[in-house]
Amino acid sequence: MTFAHAVTDRTRRLQTRLCVGLDPRLDTYRDAAHLREHTLDVLEATAPYAACVKPQLAFYEALGLEGMRLLGEVCAAARTLGLPVLLDGKRGDIGSTAEAYARAWLGGPHAGSALTVNPFLGFETLTPFVQAAREQGGAIFVLVKTSNPGQADLQGGGVSERVAAEITRLNAETLGEAYGPVGAVVGATHPGELASFRSQLPRALLLLPGLGAQGARAADLAAAFDPGGTGALASASRGVQYASGLDVAASVSAARTFRDELNAALAQ
Numbered sequence: 691m692t693f694a695h696a697v698t699d700r701t702r703r704l705q706t707r708l709c710v711g712l713d714p715r716l717d718t719y720r721d722a723a724h725l726r727e728h729t730l731d732v733l734e735a736t737a738p739y740a741a742c743v744k745p746q747l748a749f750y751e752a753l754g755l756e757g758m759r760l761l762g763e764v765c766a767a768a769r770t771l772g773l774p775v776l777l778d779g780k781r782g783d784i785g786s787t788a789e790a791y792a793r794a795w796l797g798g799p800h801a802g803s804a805l806t807v808n809p810f811l812g813f814e815t816l817t818p819f820v821q822a823a824r825e826q827g828g829a830i831f832v833l834v835k836t837s838n839p840g841q842a843d844l845q846g847g848g849v850s851e852r853v854a855a856e857i858t859r860l861n862a863e864t865l866g867e868a869y870g871p872v873g874a875v876v877g878a879t880h881p882g883e884l885a886s887f888r889s890q891l892p893r894a895l896l897l898l899p900g901l902g903a904q905g906a907r908a909a910d911l912a913a914a915f916d917p918g919g920t921g922a923l924a925s926a927s928r929g930v931q932y933a934s935g936l937d938v939a940a941s942v943s944a945a946r947t948f949r950d951e952l953n954a955a956l957a958q
């Protein structure tokens with residue numbers, strides 16, 4: 691089953707459109723062992739409310755070798771729980787280096803996972819990622835309009851729309867499933883633009899980061915979804931993992947609330 695198929699199937703079966711972000715911050719814990727235990731506990735406890743899990747690679751890289759080991763454990767635990775994994779790495783480079791990134795994050799133990807990809811070096815640099823995603827049943831999520839306030843410095847003036855058009859072209863080359871292997875990152879912090887990106891990106895899954903800590907609200911995201919309530923994943927990291935300090939029960943409650951609010955928005 692491909693990544694797109696797996697998240698869509700999970701959305702339909704469990705009625706959840708929430709992507710749980712796991713971004714463990716060392717300064718929040720007594721030590722690395724405490725960080726590991728809490729991160730794995732949050733993953734397991736919130737899994738019933740999640741369509742997928744999104745580890746931000748930067749937080750694992752910042753922990754050195756131990757972080758890489760933990761990332762492996764998070765991905766293995768997610769697989770056991772039946773949760774698709776979306777690796778937020780925002781990779782992108784000239785072709786031969788992009789090939790290495792694609793092998794590293796879409797192949798081997800990460801086959802079938804998804805990776806966020808930065809298109810700044812040009813559309814030709816997406817090719818190794820798209821090929822790897824197609825071959826391994828994975829997916830990529832290309833940055834179209836990021837959630838941060840400064841995105842307009844470089845992503846305005848029609849740039850986001852050009853990236854969206856390229857994603858649509860790439861997905862048209864892949865026949866078969868409802869959603870192709872090339873998704874789009876569109877910040878949940880831009881609710882007024884979600885309908886437009888939804889229609890520009892007909893076969894793309896949308897990743898909507900910014901729920902919770904960045905101020906985006908589930909109630910404002912309905913326009914990002916297709917009829918039937920598929921096609922988008924709204925993502926919260928701090929708002930789930932650190933919903934109330936390190937209280938795992940509060941993480942569960944936050945995940946359940948985000949799930950319910952997204953469902954309520956779609957029922958309007």
Ligand SMILES: O=c1ccn([C@@H]2O[C@H](COP(=O)(O)O)[C@@H](O)[C@H]2O)c(=O)[nH]1
Nearest residue numbers: 746836837877899903904926927928929
């Ligand atoms: O446009 C983007 C793309 C990715 N992110 C990442 O998502 C999480 C957001 O964390 P919160 O704690 O829910 O704010 C983080 O890993 C970002 O690197 C994003 O925020 N915006």
